Amino acid sequence: MQQFVKKLDISFADLYVTGVIACIGAAEVAHLAGLFLGLGMGTVSLIWGGFFALLLLFCILVWWKLGRRDRKLVPCHKGLPIGFLLLIFVQMLYIFCMQQLVTPGDITLETVTTFLQEDGIHRVNPLTGGAYINPLSMRYKILCLPTLYGAVCKLTGLLPEIAVCHIVPLIVLGGCYFSYYKLSGILFGKHLGKRYTFLILVALVLWMLDGATYLEGYGLLQGGYMGTTIRGLILIPYTLQGGLSKQWWKCALCVLAELCVCMTLWGLGFCLLITTGLVILHWCEERKSLKEAAS
Amino acid sequence: MSYMREALLGISEYFTANKLITVCFAILLYEFFVHEKLSPFLKYVLATLLVLLFPVSAAVLLIYQPAIYDYGFLWTLMPVVAVIAYAGVRFLWDILPKAEAPGKGKYVIGAFAVLGILFLLGNRGCVQMVSMEEAALRSGYEQLGETFTEDTMLWVPRSLMQWVRRKHGDVKLVYGLDMWDAAAAAYDGDAYAPELIAAYEWMLAVEEYNVFMENSDYVWFETPEEIILNAHAAFETVGNAGGNVIVFPTITYEQLKEYFPAGYETQQVGKYTLLQRKR
Numbered sequence: 405m406q407q408f409v410k411k412l413d414i415s416f417a418d419l420y421v422t423g424v425i426a427c428i429g430a431a432e433v434a435h436l437a438g439l440f441l442g443l444g445m446g447t448v449s450l451i452w453g454g455f456f457a458l459l460l461l462f463c464i465l466v467w468w469k470l471g472r473r474d475r476k477l478v479p480c481h482k483g484l485p486i487g488f489l490l491l492i493f494v495q496m497l498y499i500f501c502m503q504q505l506v507t508p509g510d511i512t513l514e515t516v517t518t519f520l521q522e523d524g525i526h527r528v529n530p531l532t533g534g535a536y537i538n539p540l541s542m543r544y545k546i547l548c549l550p551t552l553y554g555a556v557c558k559l560t561g562l563l564p565e566i567a568v569c570h571i572v573p574l575i576v577l578g579g580c581y582f583s584y585y586k587l588s589g590i591l592f593g594k595h596l597g598k599r600y601t602f603l604i605l606v607a608l609v610l611w612m613l614d615g616a617t618y619l620e621g622y623g624l625l626q627g628g629y630m631g632t633t634i635r636g637l638i639l640i641p642y643t644l645q646g647g648l649s650k651q652w653w654k655c656a657l658c659v660l661a662e663l664c665v666c667m668t669l670w671g672l673g674f675c676l677l678i679t680t681g682l683v684i685l686h687w688c689e690e691r692k693s694l695k696e697a698a699s
Numbered sequence: 700m701s702y703m704r705e706a707l708l709g710i711s712e713y714f715t716a717n718k719l720i721t722v723c724f725a726i727l728l729y730e731f732f733v734h735e736k737l738s739p740f741l742k743y744v745l746a747t748l749l750v751l752l753f754p755v756s757a758a759v760l761l762i763y764q765p766a767i768y769d770y771g772f773l774w775t776l777m778p779v780v781a782v783i784a785y786a787g788v789r790f791l792w793d794i795l796p797k798a799e800a801p802g803k804g805k806y807v808i809g810a811f812a813v814l815g816i817l818f819l820l821g822n823r824g825c826v827q828m829v830s831m832e833e834a835a836l837r838s839g840y841e842q843l844g845e846t847f848t849e850d851t852m853l854w855v856p857r858s859l860m861q862w863v864r865r866k867h868g869d870v871k872l873v874y875g876l877d878m879w880d881a882a883a884a885a886y887d888g889d890a891y892a893p894e895l896i897a898a899y900e901w902m903l904a905v906e907e908y909n910v911f912m913e914n915s916d917y918v919w920f921e922t923p924e925e926i927i928l929n930a931h932a933a934f935e936t937v938g939n940a941g942g943n944v945i946v947f948p949t950i951t952y953e954q955l956k957e958y959f960p961a962g963y964e965t966q967q968v969g970k971y972t973l974l975q976r977k978r
Contacts, residue, residue, distance in 0.1 A: 498826075510883075522868070532864075605784035609817065615822050616716040644743070
C-alpha cells in the first residue's frame, strides 16, 4: 500500500480535498437511494455516516503510511505561514460569528429544513411546505448538498442554520486553501516563501471580492455552503492543478463532484470544460516541442 | 441574440463589480512583453480571458451554463483569484529584488503598494453585512416564530417570509419566495394562480404603505384605494388556499383594520399583530 500511495504522489492537502469530494460522492449515493427508494433521512444519514467513518479511517491509514517525507522544499521566513494562519483565523471567526446574508435564488437552508421535517427527500416544496404543482427537473433533483447537510444535522444534532451557515463553510474554507496550496506548487515549485505569499494574497483577494454573489469572496464569506462556492473555490483550482500536472484522476473526480453540487447541462460542467482546455493546451505544447525537436 | 445581449451587459457588470480584473491584464501584458513566453497556466488564463471577452464565445458559454446562473459565474472558468495572487508574488519576489533602490525599504514600499492596489480596486475591503433593519426583522421574526404550530399556514409580508421556511420546516406558507424571486422559482417551476398573485400584490402594497408610515412623522394621510378595495378579495383568496394565520406590522394593522373582514382573532406579538381565523 505504501508503494501505491507514494506512486500517487499525494499530500495531506490532496487527502483533505479528495476527502471532501468523496464525502460529496457518498452523499450523492445516499441521496439517490433516499430519492428513488423513498428512504427516510435517518437511514440516509446512517448510510452517509457509515461511509464517512470508513473514509476517515482510510485517510488516517494513508497519512500514516505516507510517513514523514522530505519534499526538499526551500524554507521561508516564519512570518509568512504565521501571517497566513492569522488571516485564515480572522476569516474563520467572521464565518462562524457573523449573521449570514440571504442570497437571492438560494434555497439550501429551506430545503435542508424541509428534508429534516418531512423525513424524506423532495417530498414537498421547500418554499411553501405544500405539494409540488409541477414535477421537479431531474438535474435539480440529483443535487445532493441538502441531503449531505441534512445528514450532518441528523448525526450531530446541530440546527440546520448552524450546520449549513457556520460549520460547512469552515470545511469549505479549508478545502479552498488546500486547493490553492496545491495550485501554488504548480506555479512556484518548491519555493515555500512564494507559496505562502501566494496564499496570503489569495486570502486578501477573497476579502476584497465580496461585491456580487458570483464573486469568489462572496462565496467564501457569505455562502460557503453553496454548490457554486464549492465549485469555484475547491473543484476548479484542484482541476487546474490536476490538469497542469497531468494528474487526470483529480480532474475526473472534480468533474463528477461538480455534477453532484451544481446544476449542469447533462453533467457537462465547468470542470469538464477546464479539463478539455488543458488537454488541448498540453497537446499543442507537445506538438510545438516535437516540431522544435524535428527542426 | 438575447445571449449575446446578456454577454455584453454581463461583461460591463462584471468589470464594475470586480475592478481587480485589471491586475490580470497587467500580469499577462508584463509576462508577454517582458518574457515573450507564457507559462502553461498563463496560456490557459489568456485563452479563457479571450473566450470570456469575445461576445460570441461568451454567448456560447451562456448556452452551455444552465440559465439559472448569472453571466458572472462564467468568470469562474478563469482563476481570477489565483492570477491576481500570482501577479502579486511575481512583483514581490521577482520584480522588486531587481529594482535599483538599495536596502530593504523597497520591499516595504512594494508590500504597501500591493496592499494599496488590492484595497483601492477591491471595494476598499468592504464586505457585505446584515443591515440593522434586516437584523431587527430577524429578531422580530424570532419572537413571532414561537407562536406558530404545525397547523399554521401563514400569510406574511415579504420581508418576513424569507425566514419562515428557513427556520420552521413545519409551518406552511400560502405562497413562497418563488412568487418574486425568479431564481428560486427556476428550481421548482411551480406557477401560482392569478388570484394568489393578486393577494401577493395586495400584501406588497400594504408593506409599502407600512414603510411609508414608519418613515413618516404624520399618520393622517389617505390609505391607498387599492388596499381598501381589494382587502376582502385578498383575504378570501388566502382563506381558500388554507391560510389561517395572517401577520401585519401593528402600526399598519391599526390603520387598516376597519377594511378587513371579520372572523379573525387578533394577538399582539412584539411589533406585529397576528390574525388567526376563528374556528
